Amino acid sequence: MAYSEKLRQSYKKDLDEIRAAGLFKEERFIRSPQAANIRVEYPAGAPEQEVINLCANNYLGLSSHPEVVKAAHEGLEARGYGMSSVRFICGTQDIHRELERKLTKFLGTEDTILFPSCMDANAGVFEAILNDQDVIIADRLVHASLVDGIRLCKALQESFKHNDMKHLERKLEEFQDKRIRLIVTDGVFSMDGDVPRLDTMCELAEKYDAMVLVDDSHASGFMGRTGRGTHEMRGVLGKVDIITTTLGKGLGGASGGCVSGRAEIVELCRQRARPYLFSNAIPPVVVAAANKVLDLISASTERRDKLEWNTTYWRKLLTEAGFDIKEGESPIVPVMLYNAKLAQDVARDLYQEGIYVVGFFFPVVPKGAARIRTQLSASHDKAHLDKAIAAFKKVGEKYGILGLKKDQIIAKYGS
Numbered sequence: 001m002a003y004s005e006k007l008r009q010s011y012k013k014d015l016d017e018i019r020a021a022g023l024f025k026e027e028r029f030i031r032s033p034q035a036a037n038i039r040v041e042y043p044a045g046a047p048e049q050e051v052i053n054l055c056a057n058n059y060l061g062l063s064s065h066p067e068v069v070k071a072a073h074e075g076l077e078a079r080g081y082g083m084s085s086v087r088f089i090c091g092t093q094d095i096h097r098e099l100e101r102k103l104t105k106f107l108g109t110e111d112t113i114l115f116p117s118c119m120d121a122n123a124g125v126f127e128a129i130l131n132d133q134d135v136i137i138a139d140r141l142v143h144a145s146l147v148d149g150i151r152l153c154k155a156l157q158e159s160f161k162h163n164d165m166k167h168l169e170r171k172l173e174e175f176q177d178k179r180i181r182l183i184v185t186d187g188v189f190s191m192d193g194d195v196p197r198l199d200t201m202c203e204l205a206e207k208y209d210a211m212v213l214v215d216d217s218h219a220s221g222f223m224g225r226t227g228r229g230t231h232e233m234r235g236v237l238g239k240v241d242i243i244t245t246t247l248g249k250g251l252g253g254a255s256g257g258c259v260s261g262r263a264e265i266v267e268l269c270r271q272r273a274r275p276y277l278f279s280n281a282i283p284p285v286v287v288a289a290a291n292k293v294l295d296l297i298s299a300s301t302e303r304r305d306k307l308e309w310n311t312t313y314w315r316k317l318l319t320e321a322g323f324d325i326k327e328g329e330s331p332i333v334p335v336m337l338y339n340a341k342l343a344q345d346v347a348r349d350l351y352q353e354g355i356y357v358v359g360f361f362f363p364v365v366p367k368g369a370a371r372i373r374t375q376l377s378a379s380h381d382k383a384h385l386d387k388a389i390a391a392f393k394k395v396g397e398k399y400g401i402l403g404l405k406k407d408q409i410i411a412k413y414g415s
Protein backbone atom coordinates (compact mmCIF):
# COMPACT_ATOMS: atom_id res chain seq x y z
CA MET A 1 0.00 0.00 0.00
CA ALA A 2 1.25 3.43 -0.88
CA TYR A 3 1.65 6.05 1.80
CA SER A 4 -1.50 7.81 0.59
CA GLU A 5 -2.58 11.31 1.50
CA LYS A 6 -5.46 9.77 3.41
CA LEU A 7 -3.12 7.70 5.51
CA ARG A 8 -0.82 10.68 6.12
CA GLN A 9 -3.79 12.73 7.34
CA SER A 10 -4.87 9.93 9.60
CA TYR A 11 -1.45 9.76 11.30
CA LYS A 12 -1.35 13.56 11.51
CA LYS A 13 -4.65 13.42 13.33
CA ASP A 14 -3.21 10.89 15.81
CA LEU A 15 -0.30 13.25 16.47
CA ASP A 16 -2.65 16.23 16.88
CA GLU A 17 -4.61 14.27 19.45
CA ILE A 18 -1.44 13.57 21.41
CA ARG A 19 -0.64 17.31 21.33
CA ALA A 20 -4.18 18.33 22.27
CA ALA A 21 -4.05 16.03 25.29
CA GLY A 22 -0.84 17.77 26.41
CA LEU A 23 1.07 14.51 26.10
CA PHE A 24 3.47 15.35 23.30
CA LYS A 25 7.02 14.49 24.30
CA GLU A 26 9.85 16.70 23.10
CA GLU A 27 13.52 15.92 23.33
CA ARG A 28 16.01 18.34 24.80
CA PHE A 29 19.45 18.32 23.24
CA ILE A 30 22.32 17.88 25.67
CA ARG A 31 25.60 19.15 24.30
CA SER A 32 27.93 17.73 26.93
CA PRO A 33 28.69 14.36 28.52
CA GLN A 34 26.17 13.07 31.07
CA ALA A 35 27.12 14.53 34.47
CA ALA A 36 25.93 16.61 37.44
CA ASN A 37 26.29 19.74 35.30
CA ILE A 38 25.18 19.50 31.69
CA ARG A 39 24.88 21.97 28.84
CA VAL A 40 21.45 21.89 27.26
CA GLU A 41 19.84 23.39 24.18
CA TYR A 42 16.18 23.83 25.04
CA PRO A 43 13.90 24.53 23.38
CA ALA A 44 15.57 23.43 20.14
CA GLY A 45 17.50 26.37 18.69
CA ALA A 46 17.67 28.28 22.01
CA PRO A 47 21.09 29.26 23.33
CA GLU A 48 22.90 26.60 25.28
CA GLN A 49 22.45 26.77 29.06
CA GLU A 50 24.39 25.08 31.84
CA VAL A 51 22.09 23.33 34.31
CA ILE A 52 22.28 20.91 37.24
CA ASN A 53 20.89 17.56 36.19
CA LEU A 54 18.42 16.15 38.71
CA CYS A 55 16.66 13.66 36.44
CA ALA A 56 19.26 11.19 35.14
CA ASN A 57 19.51 7.55 36.18
CA ASN A 58 23.23 8.19 36.64
CA TYR A 59 22.94 7.06 40.26
CA LEU A 60 26.59 6.24 40.82
CA GLY A 61 27.94 9.03 38.63
CA LEU A 62 29.74 6.46 36.47
CA SER A 63 28.34 7.50 33.08
CA SER A 64 31.34 9.71 32.37
CA HIS A 65 33.73 8.50 35.06
CA PRO A 66 37.35 8.80 33.80
CA GLU A 67 38.24 5.19 34.63
CA VAL A 68 35.12 3.91 32.88
CA VAL A 69 35.81 6.04 29.81
CA LYS A 70 39.41 4.81 29.79
CA ALA A 71 38.29 1.18 30.00
CA ALA A 72 35.95 1.82 27.08
CA HIS A 73 38.85 3.22 25.01
CA GLU A 74 40.98 0.21 25.86
CA GLY A 75 38.14 -2.17 25.05
CA LEU A 76 37.64 -0.47 21.72
CA GLU A 77 41.35 -0.88 20.90
CA ALA A 78 41.63 -4.45 22.14
CA ARG A 79 38.35 -5.94 20.93
CA GLY A 80 37.11 -3.67 18.14
CA TYR A 81 33.89 -1.76 17.60
CA GLY A 82 31.15 -4.26 16.82
CA MET A 83 30.53 -8.01 17.00
CA SER A 84 28.52 -8.31 13.77
CA SER A 85 26.81 -11.32 15.25
CA VAL A 86 24.43 -12.58 17.87
CA ARG A 87 26.02 -14.27 20.87
CA PHE A 88 25.62 -17.93 19.85
CA ILE A 89 27.00 -17.59 16.32
CA CYS A 90 30.18 -15.55 16.71
CA GLY A 91 29.19 -12.71 19.04
CA THR A 92 30.68 -13.90 22.32
CA GLN A 93 34.09 -12.70 23.40
CA ASP A 94 35.91 -13.67 26.57
CA ILE A 95 34.97 -10.26 28.00
CA HIS A 96 31.24 -10.98 27.60
CA ARG A 97 31.62 -14.10 29.72
CA GLU A 98 33.85 -12.21 32.17
CA LEU A 99 31.10 -9.62 32.65
CA GLU A 100 28.49 -12.34 33.20
CA ARG A 101 30.70 -13.89 35.88
CA LYS A 102 31.26 -10.54 37.61
CA LEU A 103 27.53 -9.79 37.62
CA THR A 104 26.82 -13.24 39.08
CA LYS A 105 29.31 -12.65 41.88
CA PHE A 106 28.11 -9.11 42.58
CA LEU A 107 24.41 -10.01 42.58
CA GLY A 108 25.02 -13.18 44.61
CA THR A 109 23.30 -15.49 42.12
CA GLU A 110 24.20 -18.73 40.33
CA ASP A 111 24.66 -17.50 36.76
CA THR A 112 23.96 -14.54 34.46
CA ILE A 113 23.13 -14.00 30.80
CA LEU A 114 23.57 -10.64 29.09
CA PHE A 115 20.91 -9.14 26.84
CA PRO A 116 21.08 -6.08 24.58
CA SER A 117 18.94 -4.28 27.20
CA CYS A 118 16.82 -4.99 30.26
CA MET A 119 13.79 -4.44 28.07
CA ASP A 120 15.07 -7.41 26.05
CA ALA A 121 15.87 -9.44 29.17
CA ASN A 122 12.26 -8.96 30.29
CA ALA A 123 10.98 -9.70 26.80
CA GLY A 124 12.85 -13.01 26.73
CA VAL A 125 12.81 -14.53 30.19
CA PHE A 126 9.12 -15.39 30.68
CA GLU A 127 8.62 -17.21 27.40
CA ALA A 128 11.83 -19.18 27.96
CA ILE A 129 10.74 -20.72 31.26
CA LEU A 130 6.92 -20.72 31.43
CA ASN A 131 4.10 -22.34 29.49
CA ASP A 132 0.30 -22.52 29.55
CA GLN A 133 0.27 -24.61 32.74
CA ASP A 134 1.82 -21.73 34.73
CA VAL A 135 0.72 -18.43 36.27
CA ILE A 136 2.49 -15.10 36.61
CA ILE A 137 1.35 -12.95 39.53
CA ALA A 138 2.72 -9.45 39.02
CA ASP A 139 2.50 -6.26 41.06
CA ARG A 140 0.06 -3.93 39.26
CA LEU A 141 2.65 -1.20 38.85
CA VAL A 142 5.52 -3.19 37.31
CA HIS A 143 7.59 -1.57 34.58
CA ALA A 144 6.27 -1.53 31.01
CA SER A 145 9.01 -3.89 29.84
CA LEU A 146 7.81 -6.54 32.30
CA VAL A 147 4.23 -6.02 31.12
CA ASP A 148 5.36 -6.61 27.55
CA GLY A 149 7.49 -9.65 28.41
CA ILE A 150 4.61 -11.19 30.34
CA ARG A 151 2.34 -10.66 27.33
CA LEU A 152 4.72 -12.63 25.15
CA CYS A 153 4.39 -15.86 27.09
CA LYS A 154 1.56 -18.35 27.37
CA ALA A 155 1.26 -18.45 31.16
CA LEU A 156 -1.88 -17.11 32.81
CA GLN A 157 -1.44 -13.42 33.61
CA GLU A 158 -2.56 -12.35 37.07
CA SER A 159 -1.76 -9.36 39.26
CA PHE A 160 -1.84 -8.19 42.86
CA LYS A 161 -2.50 -4.71 44.23
CA HIS A 162 0.63 -2.62 44.50
CA ASN A 163 2.82 -3.94 47.32
CA ASP A 164 -0.21 -5.61 48.96
CA MET A 165 1.16 -8.84 50.44
CA LYS A 166 -2.27 -9.98 51.66
CA HIS A 167 -3.63 -9.74 48.15
CA LEU A 168 -0.59 -11.55 46.78
CA GLU A 169 -1.14 -14.33 49.31
CA ARG A 170 -4.76 -14.76 48.22
CA LYS A 171 -3.63 -15.07 44.61
CA LEU A 172 -0.98 -17.62 45.51
CA GLU A 173 -3.61 -19.68 47.34
CA GLU A 174 -5.97 -19.40 44.42
CA PHE A 175 -3.48 -20.79 41.91
CA GLN A 176 -2.08 -23.77 43.80
CA ASP A 177 -3.24 -25.99 40.94
CA LYS A 178 -0.74 -24.44 38.51
CA ARG A 179 2.59 -26.06 37.64
CA ILE A 180 4.62 -22.92 38.37
CA ARG A 181 3.69 -19.72 40.23
CA LEU A 182 5.99 -16.79 39.44
CA ILE A 183 5.77 -13.61 41.51
CA VAL A 184 6.98 -10.54 39.62
CA THR A 185 7.91 -7.12 40.99
CA ASP A 186 10.18 -4.13 40.47
CA GLY A 187 12.87 -3.76 43.16
CA VAL A 188 12.45 0.02 43.20
CA PHE A 189 9.34 1.41 41.53
CA SER A 190 10.52 4.14 39.25
CA MET A 191 7.75 6.71 39.74
CA ASP A 192 7.39 6.59 43.54
CA GLY A 193 10.83 5.27 44.46
CA ASP A 194 9.32 2.74 46.87
CA VAL A 195 10.78 -0.70 47.64
CA PRO A 196 8.47 -3.72 48.07
CA ARG A 197 8.58 -6.11 51.04
CA LEU A 198 10.79 -8.67 49.33
CA ASP A 199 11.30 -10.41 52.67
CA THR A 200 7.57 -11.10 53.03
CA MET A 201 7.38 -11.94 49.35
CA CYS A 202 10.10 -14.57 49.66
CA GLU A 203 8.39 -16.07 52.73
CA LEU A 204 5.15 -16.33 50.79
CA ALA A 205 7.02 -17.88 47.89
CA GLU A 206 8.38 -20.49 50.27
CA LYS A 207 4.97 -21.17 51.82
CA TYR A 208 3.07 -21.42 48.53
CA ASP A 209 5.80 -22.98 46.40
CA ALA A 210 6.38 -20.05 44.07
CA MET A 211 9.36 -18.40 42.40
CA VAL A 212 10.23 -14.69 42.66
CA LEU A 213 11.45 -12.39 39.89
CA VAL A 214 12.70 -8.90 40.77
CA ASP A 215 13.58 -6.26 38.18
CA ASP A 216 16.28 -4.30 40.00
CA SER A 217 17.04 -1.77 37.27
CA HIS A 218 16.63 1.20 39.65
CA ALA A 219 18.63 -0.53 42.41
CA SER A 220 21.60 -2.55 41.12
CA GLY A 221 24.85 -1.01 42.25
CA PHE A 222 23.54 1.08 45.14
CA MET A 223 20.54 -0.24 47.10
CA GLY A 224 21.55 -2.38 50.08
CA ARG A 225 24.59 -1.92 52.29
CA THR A 226 27.09 -2.96 49.61
CA GLY A 227 24.95 -1.92 46.67
CA ARG A 228 23.93 -5.37 45.49
CA GLY A 229 20.32 -4.37 45.23
CA THR A 230 16.96 -4.59 46.96
CA HIS A 231 17.48 -8.28 47.78
CA GLU A 232 20.44 -7.24 49.92
CA MET A 233 18.47 -4.35 51.42
CA ARG A 234 15.56 -6.63 52.42
CA GLY A 235 17.81 -9.42 53.66
CA VAL A 236 16.95 -11.99 50.99
CA LEU A 237 20.27 -12.41 49.18
CA GLY A 238 20.24 -15.76 47.39
CA LYS A 239 16.48 -16.17 47.82
CA VAL A 240 15.28 -14.26 44.78
CA ASP A 241 15.18 -16.81 41.95
CA ILE A 242 15.48 -14.37 39.06
CA ILE A 243 16.89 -10.85 38.96
CA THR A 244 16.68 -8.80 35.80
CA THR A 245 18.54 -5.52 35.61
CA THR A 246 20.06 -2.93 33.31
CA LEU A 247 23.55 -1.64 32.66
CA GLY A 248 21.86 1.55 31.49
CA LYS A 249 21.28 3.19 34.88
CA GLY A 250 23.57 2.95 37.92
CA LEU A 251 25.96 0.51 36.28
CA GLY A 252 27.58 2.93 33.85
CA GLY A 253 24.51 4.09 31.99
CA ALA A 254 25.43 2.93 28.48
CA SER A 255 23.25 -0.02 27.54
CA GLY A 256 22.73 -3.71 28.10
CA GLY A 257 20.80 -5.80 30.57
CA CYS A 258 20.79 -9.26 32.05
CA VAL A 259 18.90 -12.13 33.59
CA SER A 260 20.71 -13.38 36.69
CA GLY A 261 19.58 -16.21 38.91
CA ARG A 262 19.13 -19.98 39.05
CA ALA A 263 21.62 -21.72 36.76
CA GLU A 264 19.05 -23.74 34.80
CA ILE A 265 16.88 -20.71 34.20
CA VAL A 266 19.83 -18.76 32.82
CA GLU A 267 20.77 -21.72 30.61
CA LEU A 268 17.21 -21.97 29.28
CA CYS A 269 17.39 -18.28 28.37
CA ARG A 270 20.56 -19.04 26.41
CA GLN A 271 18.71 -21.77 24.53
CA ARG A 272 15.35 -20.08 24.03
CA ALA A 273 15.14 -16.36 24.80
CA ARG A 274 14.39 -14.67 21.51
CA PRO A 275 16.08 -11.27 22.11
CA TYR A 276 19.23 -13.24 23.02
CA LEU A 277 19.03 -15.48 19.96
CA PHE A 278 18.00 -12.88 17.43
CA SER A 279 19.58 -9.56 18.46
CA ASN A 280 23.20 -8.46 18.28
CA ALA A 281 25.67 -8.95 21.12
CA ILE A 282 26.47 -5.94 23.33
CA PRO A 283 29.41 -4.12 21.68
CA PRO A 284 32.85 -4.84 23.19
CA VAL A 285 33.42 -1.21 24.11
CA VAL A 286 30.37 -1.29 26.39
CA VAL A 287 31.30 -4.69 27.83
CA ALA A 288 34.84 -3.56 28.61
CA ALA A 289 33.57 -0.44 30.40
CA ALA A 290 30.91 -2.41 32.28
CA ASN A 291 33.61 -4.80 33.50
CA LYS A 292 35.41 -1.77 34.94
CA VAL A 293 32.17 -0.58 36.57
CA LEU A 294 31.79 -3.94 38.30
CA ASP A 295 35.41 -3.74 39.50
CA LEU A 296 34.88 -0.26 40.91
CA ILE A 297 31.67 -1.01 42.79
CA SER A 298 32.93 -4.37 44.04
CA ALA A 299 36.09 -2.77 45.45
CA SER A 300 34.45 0.11 47.31
CA THR A 301 31.07 1.31 48.53
CA GLU A 302 32.26 4.91 48.42
CA ARG A 303 29.98 5.95 45.56
CA ARG A 304 26.82 4.30 46.88
CA ASP A 305 27.58 5.76 50.32
CA LYS A 306 27.85 9.23 48.84
CA LEU A 307 24.59 8.67 46.96
CA GLU A 308 22.92 7.68 50.23
CA TRP A 309 24.23 10.81 51.94
CA ASN A 310 23.01 12.97 49.04
CA THR A 311 19.59 11.31 49.14
CA THR A 312 19.14 11.90 52.87
CA TYR A 313 20.34 15.48 52.58
CA TRP A 314 18.10 16.27 49.58
CA ARG A 315 15.02 14.77 51.24
CA LYS A 316 15.75 16.88 54.32
CA LEU A 317 16.20 20.08 52.26
CA LEU A 318 12.93 19.57 50.38
CA THR A 319 11.00 18.74 53.53
CA GLU A 320 12.35 21.74 55.43
CA ALA A 321 11.52 23.99 52.49
CA GLY A 322 7.90 22.84 52.76
CA PHE A 323 7.58 20.65 49.69
CA ASP A 324 5.27 17.66 49.67
CA ILE A 325 7.54 14.70 48.86
CA LYS A 326 6.95 10.95 48.71
CA GLU A 327 8.64 9.27 51.63
CA GLY A 328 11.00 6.53 50.67
CA GLU A 329 14.39 4.91 50.85
CA SER A 330 15.65 5.30 47.29
CA PRO A 331 17.40 8.12 45.43
CA ILE A 332 14.16 8.71 43.54
CA VAL A 333 12.50 11.64 45.32
CA PRO A 334 9.15 12.71 43.85
CA VAL A 335 8.02 16.27 44.57
CA MET A 336 4.25 16.05 44.47
CA LEU A 337 2.30 18.77 42.63
CA TYR A 338 -0.83 16.75 41.69
CA ASN A 339 -1.82 19.07 38.82
CA ALA A 340 -0.30 18.31 35.38
CA LYS A 341 0.00 21.91 34.26
CA LEU A 342 1.52 22.99 37.56
CA ALA A 343 4.12 20.21 37.24
CA GLN A 344 5.06 21.44 33.76
CA ASP A 345 5.14 25.11 34.81
CA VAL A 346 7.31 24.43 37.83
CA ALA A 347 9.71 22.30 35.74
CA ARG A 348 9.99 25.05 33.12
CA ASP A 349 10.68 27.72 35.73
CA LEU A 350 13.26 25.53 37.43
CA TYR A 351 15.01 25.15 34.10
CA GLN A 352 15.21 28.93 33.87
CA GLU A 353 16.85 28.82 37.31
CA GLY A 354 19.44 26.33 36.07
CA ILE A 355 17.85 23.11 37.34
CA TYR A 356 17.01 20.35 34.88
CA VAL A 357 13.95 18.36 36.01
CA VAL A 358 10.92 17.01 34.19
CA GLY A 359 7.24 17.08 35.10
CA PHE A 360 5.51 13.70 35.07
CA PHE A 361 1.77 13.37 34.64
CA PHE A 362 -0.87 11.01 33.27
CA PRO A 363 -0.42 8.44 31.72
CA VAL A 364 3.08 8.02 33.19
CA VAL A 365 1.60 8.45 36.69
CA PRO A 366 -2.08 8.22 37.75
CA LYS A 367 -4.41 11.17 37.06
CA GLY A 368 -4.18 13.75 39.85
CA ALA A 369 -0.72 12.54 40.89
CA ALA A 370 1.46 14.82 38.73
CA ARG A 371 4.91 15.42 40.10
CA ILE A 372 8.49 16.36 39.47
CA ARG A 373 10.68 13.34 39.93
CA THR A 374 14.09 14.30 41.26
CA GLN A 375 16.87 11.74 41.20
CA LEU A 376 20.12 11.90 43.11
CA SER A 377 23.54 10.90 41.89
CA ALA A 378 26.90 10.27 43.50
CA SER A 379 28.18 12.88 41.07
CA HIS A 380 26.23 15.59 42.94
CA ASP A 381 28.16 17.50 45.54
CA LYS A 382 26.56 19.30 48.47
CA ALA A 383 26.98 22.58 46.57
CA HIS A 384 24.83 21.26 43.69
CA LEU A 385 22.03 20.38 46.09
CA ASP A 386 22.29 23.69 47.96
CA LYS A 387 22.00 25.56 44.68
CA ALA A 388 19.12 23.34 43.57
CA ILE A 389 17.12 23.88 46.77
CA ALA A 390 17.48 27.66 46.45
CA ALA A 391 15.92 27.42 42.99
CA PHE A 392 13.18 25.08 44.23
CA LYS A 393 12.34 27.52 47.05
CA LYS A 394 12.20 30.49 44.69
CA VAL A 395 9.88 28.70 42.27
CA GLY A 396 7.86 27.14 45.10
CA GLU A 397 7.27 30.61 46.53
CA LYS A 398 6.20 31.97 43.15
CA TYR A 399 3.45 29.33 42.96
CA GLY A 400 2.59 29.60 46.64
CA ILE A 401 2.92 25.90 47.32
CA LEU A 402 5.52 25.84 50.10
CA GLY A 403 4.11 24.30 53.26
CA LEU A 404 0.94 23.19 51.52
CA LYS A 405 -0.36 19.66 51.96
CA LYS A 406 -1.91 17.57 49.21
CA ASP A 407 -5.47 18.80 49.71
CA GLN A 408 -4.35 22.41 49.82
CA ILE A 409 -2.38 22.14 46.58
CA ILE A 410 -5.33 20.46 44.89
CA ALA A 411 -7.73 23.11 46.27
CA LYS A 412 -5.51 25.79 44.79
CA TYR A 413 -4.65 24.25 41.42
CA GLY A 414 -7.04 21.35 40.84
CA SER A 415 -5.91 17.81 40.11
Ligand SMILES: *Cc1c(COP(=O)(O)O)cnc(C)c1O
Nearest residue numbers: 117118119143145217246248257
Ligand atom coordinates in the same frame (compact mmCIF):
# COMPACT_ATOMS: atom_id res chain seq x y z
C1 LIG B 1 14.88 1.31 32.82
C2 LIG B 1 14.18 0.05 33.12
C3 LIG B 1 14.17 -1.00 32.20
C4 LIG B 1 14.75 -0.88 30.82
O1 LIG B 1 16.13 -1.01 30.83
P1 LIG B 1 16.91 -0.88 29.45
O2 LIG B 1 18.18 -1.61 29.70
O3 LIG B 1 17.08 0.57 29.19
O4 LIG B 1 16.07 -1.54 28.41
C5 LIG B 1 13.56 -2.18 32.58
N1 LIG B 1 12.97 -2.32 33.79
C6 LIG B 1 12.95 -1.32 34.68
C7 LIG B 1 12.29 -1.52 36.01
C8 LIG B 1 13.54 -0.10 34.37
O5 LIG B 1 13.50 0.89 35.25
